[in-house]
Amino acid sequence: PIERQAFPDDFLWGGAIAANQAEGAWNEGGKGPAISDVIRNGIVGGQFDGEVVEGHYYASHEAIDFYHRYKEDIALFAEAGLKCFRTSIAWSRIYPNGDDEVPNEKGLQFYDDLFDELLKYGIEPVITISHFEIPLHLITAYGGWKNRKLIDFYTRYVETILTRYKDKIKYWMNFNEINHFHTIPLAAGGILIEDEETKLQTIYQASHHVFVASAKAAKLCHDIIPDGMMGAMLSLSPIYPHTCHPDDIFESYQLRRRSLFYSDVMIRGVYPSYVKRIWHEHGIEVEMEEGDLSFIKEHTVDYLGFSYYRSSTHQAGMPILGNTGGIIGKDNPYLEKTEWGWPIDPQGLRYVCNELYDRYNIPLFIVENGFGGKDEFNANGEIEDSDRIEYIQKHLIKINEAIMDGCEIIGYTWWGPIDIVSAGTGEMEKRYGFIHVDKDNRGKGTLNRTKKKSFQWYKQVIESNGKSI
Ligand code: BG6
16 A cells, blocks of 8 residues: 555545435435436436336436435445435425425435434535435426526425434535536436537526525525535536647546536536627526525535546547547547456546636535446455546545645545446436445346445545545
């Protein structure tokens, strides 16, 4: 192990999941259907059925049954030494239809019990308020975030959970990967794009609603929880120019702005000047109510959470308006890839931390990073996931460098500390965990949990506070 020094004493070492990818129990305890319950083959890009169709397999319905097994799983997280644990609250457990007047007590009680179990071991819960699991009714009856009414429904939900859990939760995030509005409007915003012609108008209008909602959530957090922190959460894997051709450089810069647009508004509290040209050239007119802009300005977020898995490269001329980065891009000859074709780029994480801290100067929280791959049991019945360890190790070394560069980074949550359903494809066999779950892509398996080699490795990283990566 390499001796390193620079992680702060209170660094939040953790793990992260999302309710819809882990809990299962999709219709138990009074929960209403969420968008994730009616999509097959991955909430991100799969088939939206609009309702549960008999005979179809929906991975979220059982997932890894975290709803019933969380005590066993949290005991394992505690054994690994996690200091924090990020999960989301499934909105439709609290408001089954999204527009209900009264919250569902059973849903509220479930999260009380879950958070108590974490706190029992001294694990700090970190909560995403909306992670690709909008109540289905808000999509079918209102059209998702393109409808301004969503602001009120979301605000009611946020007020309910902040009030209920104010003594248990300090770290909140308003929306998961909200910059994915452009690439995956359905999962991120509950928006079905029927007309490509008006897509951008719809996306920017819906984004405005989200900005008002973000400001409401920040205000509620600051009013209700004096030491609470409301964060934004974006997918911020970097975009490199394909060559040093000035057009590649400038277009990559513009493409990056499609993502940073969301953090620019939520953190700085103002619409950036570059968006005016985009709106003008595409004939976009965003409807705003009086007071929206001053409200957004007054109530900004406290920290920036982000996911980082890979980098992508952009060449001038590739379509940019519909995309915010991610897998799209030219092949980068300098990087190896995972089995799922994701370029492995630890240095890119250091780059992004520096880019973001220079731009915003507020705390950063790396709330998703990890290695999705297949796992095999060896002859001794063990999983030696050395490739996963190597991936995390290299990324942690670069986080350490970023901290030494001067970035304020408050924590790191390993995506999928326990194997969960993939958001991209709905597979179980794209595994991220240091804990294996016996379940396959068709939903078969005992659901038994087994520690992988990476479990011990991460445990000693946390024990040494990152000195021994
Ligand atoms: C992020 C999402 O985009 O990437 C997670 O916030 C998701 O929900 C993660 O699971 C990894 O992607 P995938 O497709 O491998 O599950």
